Amino acid sequence: MAAKSNLQLIEECDNFPYHDDDPEFYERHMRNYHAFKVNGCNAVLGYMPNNVVEKFPWIENDWKVDSQSRIVTLMAAPDATPEVRNEIMSRLLAEAVHQKTFEVLNGWRNEMYPIYAPGGIFLMEMERCASPLFGIISYGVHMTGYIEDEKEGLKLWVGRRSKTKQTFPNMLDNTAAGGMSTGEHPYACAIREAAEEASIPEAVFEERAQSVGVMTYFYVRDARAGGEIGLLQPEIEYVYDIRLDADHVIKPCDSEVEDFRLWTVDEVRESLKQGEWKPNCAVVVIDFLMRHGILTPENEPDYLEIVARTHRRLPFPKAKFVL
Amino acid sequence: MAAKSNLQLIEECDNFPYHDDDPEFYERHMRNYHAFKVNGCNAVLGYMPNNVVEKFPWIENDWKVDSQSRIVTLMAAPDATPEVRNEIMSRLLAEAVHQKTFEVLNGWRNEMYPIYAPGGIFLMEMERCASPLFGIISYGVHMTGYIEDEKEGLKLWVGRRSKTKQTFPNMLDNTAAGGMSTGEHPYACAIREAAEEASIPEAVFEERAQSVGVMTYFYVRDARAGGEIGLLQPEIEYVYDIRLDADHVIKPCDSEVEDFRLWTVDEVRESLKQGEWKPNCAVVVIDFLMRHGILTPENEPDYLEIVARTHRRLPFPKAKFVL
The missing domain is CATH 3.90.79.10 (Nucleoside Triphosphate Pyrophosphohydrolase)
Incomplete structure (x- = not known):
């Protein structure tokens, strides 16, 4: 070697493209992802590959998947508590585990990773091994x-x-x-x-x-x-x-x-x-x-x-x- | 206070906008600048405010100013030596000093700042106090x-x-x-x-x-x-x-x-x-x-x-x- x-x-480790290196390539590349959002918060919280979005067993009313603008939104009420959002996420992940949708979910750790809104406000949490599916930090x-x-x-x-x-x-x-x-x-x-x-x-x-x-x-x-x-x-x-x-x-x-x-x-x-x-x-x-x-x-x-x-x-x- | x-x-100190914060604003904002380039090198070497580009007493044949694509190019031969490029730059700056085009040029220091091509190759140099006019590092x-x-x-x-x-x-x-x-x-x-x-x-x-x-x-x-x-x-x-x-x-x-x-x-x-x-x-x-x-x-x-x-x-x- x-x-x-x-x-x-x-x-x-740092292998996601940079906009400045080639703006046109970057725009094209971003079409491979959906933005992950939480209802009531304007910020994008992570990027999800389109094929991951297609595979997820989305639960109606819990989730809104907009393939046009490529946004996946967790549909808790805008003023919901973190617990309510966590339940929606857990329900989805449990179903994905049940259906064996994703290999990464085999690495279940019972360890929760946090997601923040702008200003460092705690929004919700999710199982660690699932976090790369949503592309969160x-x-x-x-x-x-x-x-x-x-x-x-x-x-x-x-x-x-x-x-x-x-x-x-x-x-x-x-x-x-x-x-x-x-x-x-x-x-x-x-x-x-x-x-x-x-x-x-x-x-x-x-x-x-x-x-x-x-x-x-x-x-x-x-x-x-x-x-x-x-x-x-x-x-x-x-x-x-x-x-x-x-x-x-x-x-x-x-x-x-x-x-x-x-x-x-x-x-x-x-x-x-x-x-x-x-x-x-x-x-x-x-x-x-x-x-x-x-x-x-x-x-x-x-x-x-x-x-x-x-x-x-x-x-x-x-x-x-x-x- | x-x-x-x-x-x-x-x-x-860090007050130039970021693309990720607001891509549409960034695209609009970038229209306020010309890219500074050197003939034969594809890379952008700095950003020049449009009003600076308008004021410069550009010398024909030395410079190409493309207002359509907003690019200012120093027109030395592609394989020119740094010295040739330096002369072109010096000629322009001398004229700008003569015409009192820019206030920053009153701070002339007789100190040369380098400009590099990709790979860290030395391309040319220019008077320190003029460098912000071209937006070089x-x-x-x-x-x-x-x-x-x-x-x-x-x-x-x-x-x-x-x-x-x-x-x-x-x-x-x-x-x-x-x-x-x-x-x-x-x-x-x-x-x-x-x-x-x-x-x-x-x-x-x-x-x-x-x-x-x-x-x-x-x-x-x-x-x-x-x-x-x-x-x-x-x-x-x-x-x-x-x-x-x-x-x-x-x-x-x-x-x-x-x-x-x-x-x-x-x-x-x-x-x-x-x-x-x-x-x-x-x-x-x-x-x-x-x-x-x-x-x-x-x-x-x-x-x-x-x-x-x-x-x-x-x-x-x-x-x-x-x-």
């Missing part, structure tokens, strides 16, 4: 544990995913990461994942971890994600650095991670080239290397493009954790 | 000197601009900053500006400074920038942090800065609210506060919008400092 550039790795946290070695410089705690994991088995991973369910805040989610995946005690996280930014990109799912190809998954990943003492050893806690090892910066860069990283973890580690002065405008030819592509302004309303 | 939110400060560096005080936490070296400076007099400024001329690389430019503006010796910069990212935004010039209003200035600012010893004192070197003082994080945040910062320096200091865990998703309501707006993917070809 040819060595991958860092930009190629980014493009595996999904939220998560990623963190990198590292040490500053006097001789070898920065070293990163890198995990290797279990060989038996359903998605991206055996690939390299950040120190910890995970999705944010309804009601969770980034910091609380990060503390939880640090403990669950990397056995980092809460007190250590609170002392050593720092919020350092957010990665945003627009992912078109491919075969490696599992399930239907071409579903949209715009993602927002809040990022934390955890500066650890040299003698702090990261250990797997659950069965998702095979092992953890301290990697030098050179080892990390080489493994990126070899395509060994789970794509959205590569995004986070490339950002880490940029913020820590390892990847610079003078040694990374695609510096500007990488930064812009990993901080994409997603075209849907977003969460606010303080109003 | 009402307190300003951080997003409002960002919007003072301008490049610069900004840096923040800081200390970690055991009692008071992070403290930032903040400059106050001279009261007699033509632009943004008396406003707060980063530790050092400056524009990148043709041929200069970000790191070399940063070293030079650190010495010139903040008396930071090269050796200190090399030991203490770190490349930490890049801010990109699309600025529509207002009255405060001086000269014609509504000219476009898409900007790319490479960012450096300089972690200094507590006893390192930053002193002004030239007359551009009135004084330097160490500010606590609370003082910095309060001065942002009061609108005391030069707008594009506010962008850099807000990014600093985000990367250092001071502004977080839990205390900054516009966290996501701020990050996306300050890492905008500009629609023109960009520099590469390694090919």
Whole structure:
């Protein structure tokens, strides 16, 4: 396999087209999607591939599907509570599961992902594995544990995913990461994942971890994600650095991670080239290397493009954790 | 004056519309501009307001102005050298200066700004003060000197601009900053500006400074920038942090800065609210506060919008400092 550039790795996560690159292509491309809306809210909440819209066992009165203007609307009353909208969504998804309409629904997790209206107002929630069918934004946290070695410089705690994991088995991973369910805040989610995946005690996280930014990109799912190809998954990943003492050893806690090892910066860069990283973890580690002065405008030819592509302004309303 | 939110400060620098926010408005808005091109290169290099195009004393054979498709093309041969293109540009600007066509040309600096083709190929250069007439990307560096005080936490070296400076007099400024001329690389430019503006010796910069990212935004010039209003200035600012010893004192070197003082994080945040910062320096200091865990998703309501707006993917070809 040819060595991958860092930009190629980014493009595996941010692969939805940009209007500015070719406005005519973009207009044509958008005709492949329906907008997902909720009655009473003007904003588009996600894009659904037309073939997904065709397959869904829509329930009359609950849903309005306008094939002319390509809009799918959840028809709760405009002033309905989130619970009412959630029931409409659950009813539809239950029917789709029953009819085995979509492969992605086999990955049911009983984990709810939130959907927001403009201003960060909570609108409703839906089962995590169904979210790419509606193309809504999904939220998560990623963190990198590292040490500053006097001789070898920065070293990163890198995990290797279990060989038996359903998605991206055996690939390299950040120190910890995970999705944010309804009601969770980034910091609380990060503390939880640090403990669950990397056995980092809460007190250590609170002392050593720092919020350092957010990665945003627009992912078109491919075969490696599992399930239907071409579903949209715009993602927002809040990022934390955890500066650890040299003698702090990261250990797997659950069965998702095979092992953890301290990697030098050179080892990390080489493994990126070899395509060994789970794509959205590569995004986070490339950002880490940029913020820590390892990847610079003078040694990374695609510096500007990488930064812009990993901080994409997603075209849907977003969460606010303080109003 | 009402307190300003951080997003409002960002919007003072990133105020060109986004297609996704309102595609129809965007299409209409774009009819106010001509695309600036160079013969033989397909890419658009900048946007010129129609009234600027009307005023320019275009020289026949040197330039082709197509008012139908709204394109201004510099008509050097497709395989011309940069020097040939530069001569065409210089000839035009000399005539515009002679005729006193544009106010911004009164700020002539004898400083050349580069223009790149796709792939980071150097196409040509032009006088700095003329660049907003063509709406080309301008490049610069900004840096923040800081200390970690055991009692008071992070403290930032903040400059106050001279009261007699033509632009943004008396406003707060980063530790050092400056524009990148043709041929200069970000790191070399940063070293030079650190010495010139903040008396930071090269050796200190090399030991203490770190490349930490890049801010990109699309600025529509207002009255405060001086000269014609509504000219476009898409900007790319490479960012450096300089972690200094507590006893390192930053002193002004030239007359551009009135004084330097160490500010606590609370003082910095309060001065942002009061609108005391030069707008594009506010962008850099807000990014600093985000990367250092001071502004977080839990205390900054516009966290996501701020990050996306300050890492905008500009629609023109960009520099590469390694090919």
